[in-house]
Amino acid sequence: MNVFWSKVDRVIGGVLNLVAFTASLLVVGLMVFLILARYVFGWSLVGTLELVMLAGMWLYMSGALIASRRNEHLVVDFLELQIRDTRIRALHRTLVASIVVVICACFVYWSYRMLSWGMVRPQRTPELGIPLWISQASIMVASTGCFCYALRDFIAGLRQFTGTGVTAPMASEGER
Numbered sequence: 001m002n003v004f005w006s007k008v009d010r011v012i013g014g015v016l017n018l019v020a021f022t023a024s025l026l027v028v029g030l031m032v033f034l035i036l037a038r039y040v041f042g043w044s045l046v047g048t049l050e051l052v053m054l055a056g057m058w059l060y061m062s063g064a065l066i067a068s069r070r071n072e073h074l075v076v077d078f079l080e081l082q083i084r085d086t087r088i089r090a091l092h093r094t095l096v097a098s099i100v101v102v103i104c105a106c107f108v109y110w111s112y113r114m115l116s117w118g119m120v121r122p123q124r125t126p127e128l129g130i131p132l133w134i135s136q137a138s139i140m141v142a143s144t145g146c147f148c149y150a151l152r153d154f155i156a157g158l159r160q161f162t163g164t165g166v167t168a169p170m171a172s173e174g175e176r
Contacts, residue, residue: 019058023058047128051128058135093153093160094154100150101154115133115139
């Protein structure tokens, strides 16, 4: 990965970490506030769960992107660990990455359809009137990002298979 893409990756990683951290604080803070308000003070606060849902969606989707960026998403690596030949292992990684690219492309298409439908036929949450497309946008962002990282892994696998690259890209230990 050249210097430019390395810097872009660090910026994207920082933004994702910030979004995940902020969303985590919102989810935990609003839930604690809701519990205290309801069970300690006897207040009935409407709309708080809508805010938790919104922050939760961005938390889940940014977490998926962070895992995809770091190559730490859910994997079944039993077969890969059994392969000793580096070229066959690179071929295996390329095949897996190509399957993930196709699946992510489907998710990008489906999330685009969902988001565009949400924009044409806008719906809002019952209490606070928050547009639902705000939480749906998190799915679009995550699916697009995961598609891009799947392409990155596919290209890295091809480079490794052809001998033009040494290792698959991965976030450095200091960024984890």
